[in-house]
Amino acid sequence: MNSEESQALFEEDSWKDRAVCPIKTTYGVGYRIKARVLPYLIGFVYLVPTSDSEWIMIDSGCGDEDSNADVENGFRIIREEYDHSFKLETISHLCLTHAHVDHAGGVYEFKRQTNAITAVHAFESRLVESYDEVARVENCRYARFLLESGVPPESVEAVLDGFGFRPGRLQSAAIDAPLYGWEKIGPLQAVYLPGHSSGHLAFLCGNAIFSGDLLLSKTLSQIWPARITPQTGVLNYVHSLLKLKTIALRYEELHGRKLTAFPAHEEPIFDVPARVDKALRGMERRNNRLLNLFREDASPMTLWEILPKMYWSGRPNREFFALSDIGSRVELFLQLNLLRVVDSERLSSSNPAIRYRFSFANAEAAKNTIKQIVGMRLPGDQSNLI
Numbered sequence: 177m178n179s180e181e182s183q184a185l186f187e188e189d190s191w192k193d194r195a196v197c198p199i200k201t202t203y204g205v206g207y208r209i210k211a212r213v214l215p216y217l218i219g220f221v222y223l224v225p226t227s228d229s230e231w232i233m234i235d236s237g238c239g240d241e242d243s244n245a246d247v248e249n250g251f252r253i254i255r256e257e258y259d260h261s262f263k264l265e266t267i268s269h270l271c272l273t274h275a276h277v278d279h280a281g282g283v284y285e286f287k288r289q290t291n292a293i294t295a296v297h298a299f300e301s302r303l304v305e306s307y308d309e310v311a312r313v314e315n316c317r318y319a320r321f322l323l324e325s326g327v328p329p330e331s332v333e334a335v336l337d338g339f340g341f342r343p344g345r346l347q348s349a350a351i352d353a354p355l356y357g358w359e360k361i362g363p364l365q366a367v368y369l370p371g372h373s374s375g376h377l378a379f380l381c382g383n384a385i386f387s388g389d390l391l392l393s394k395t396l397s398q399i400w401p402a403r404i405t406p407q408t409g410v411l412n413y414v415h416s417l418l419k420l421k422t423i424a425l426r427y428e429e430l431h432g433r434k435l436t437a438f439p440a441h442e443e444p445i446f447d448v449p450a451r452v453d454k455a456l457r458g459m460e461r462r463n464n465r466l467l468n469l470f471r472e473d474a475s476p477m478t479l480w481e482i483l484p485k486m487y488w489s490g491r492p493n494r495e496f497f498a499l500s501d502i503g504s505r506v507e508l509f510l511q512l513n514l515l516r517v518v519d520s521e522r523l524s525s526s527n528p529a530i531r532y533r534f535s536f537a538n539a540e541a542a543k544n545t546i547k548q549i550v551g552m553r554l555p556g557d558q559s560n561l562i
């Protein structure tokens with residue numbers, strides 16, 4: 177089946193709700209398994225065939241009962257409806273795009289069931305192997321971020337509960353192969369694309385790229401301030417989007433056909449460069465909206481005070497995600513000298529809430545913040561990945 181037919185297959189609405197979708201790539205037939213990876217979120221686990229009649233599993237769901245049951249049901253459907261030779265023992269590798277709970281939570285259970293070699297970027301292997309330790313340390317850092325954001329001290333624990341990165345939530349699992357983003361695992365080429373997380377990887381395979389949470393088909397991915405999660409922030413995220421676009425354009429140039437991105441949530445992306453451009457425009461719009469809120473309101477504001485103005489229909493328990501989104505943009509604006517901190521002399525360790533106001537001296541530079549950073553180069557930036 178060629179890529180046009182594969183595209184037609186996925187554009188059929190009836191496929192979107194299926195528990196298992198075959199993915200027909202130039203490399204071979206793989207599968208997409210749908211799983212309830214968080215109470216409010218659907219995600220996908222992918223299976224990619226190797227030349228030795230084995231399988232590579234990409235991501236693992238969140239590890240709770242519903243998620244594991246959905247993945248196991250997907251395995252059953254593959255065996256009964258598509259490939260009678262499929263067995264759990266033929267899954268040789270379990271590769272993670274990143275170690276967020278909705279991707280890494282199932283590693284313990286599926287490693288136990290398959291004995292697969294587990295692989296994740298080296299920056300995130302500690303999170304999988306020592307989940308409770310990392311969760312305890314990170315929650316202290318996040319609490320500090322929330323206090324600086326102006327969250328009332330008595331609400332900090334509730335906001336962190338809403339985020340849910342709590343000790344005891346996951347069972348830690350051993351990582352056999354820490355990755356750095358240049359490895360080949362069977363037919364997969366790992367590509368380091370940080371920004372949504374410190375060690376975010378995508379996996380190239382024939383005319384498919386399994387792109388994790390870097391780029392989704394409809395919504396903008398979650399971003400975090402680089403000061404609370406290294407290698408994230410707006411700059412790294414935008415540069416990884418651009419790198420993905422370059423990979424897709426070069427693939428098309430070399431092979432005369434398009435590269436299809438299979439994200440970990442939402443539907444496949446058949447025109448990656450166009451979707452990256454649209455995501456960048458979306459980032460720019462959100463930046464401008466936030467900057468305009470500071471510009472229009474003369475009174476200085478904390479991130480917590482600006483939250484309801486920016487996300488008036490915010491879902492309950494989502495404050496940490498929204499604050500991280502705002503915080504990562506404010507971090508960029510401060511670096512670009514577009515915001516000022518008000519009354520900094522009153523800041524102390526017991527009174528860390530930071531109030532910002534727009535820096536009118538730099539109003540001209542505030543325009544097109546994304547366009548400015550798109551032109552910036554990261555150290556060692558190279559585009560000769562494929």
Ligand SMILES: [Zn+2]
Nearest residue numbers: 274276372389
């Ligand atoms: Zn994620």
Ligand SMILES: [Zn+2]
Nearest residue numbers: 276278389440
């Ligand atoms: Zn995710």
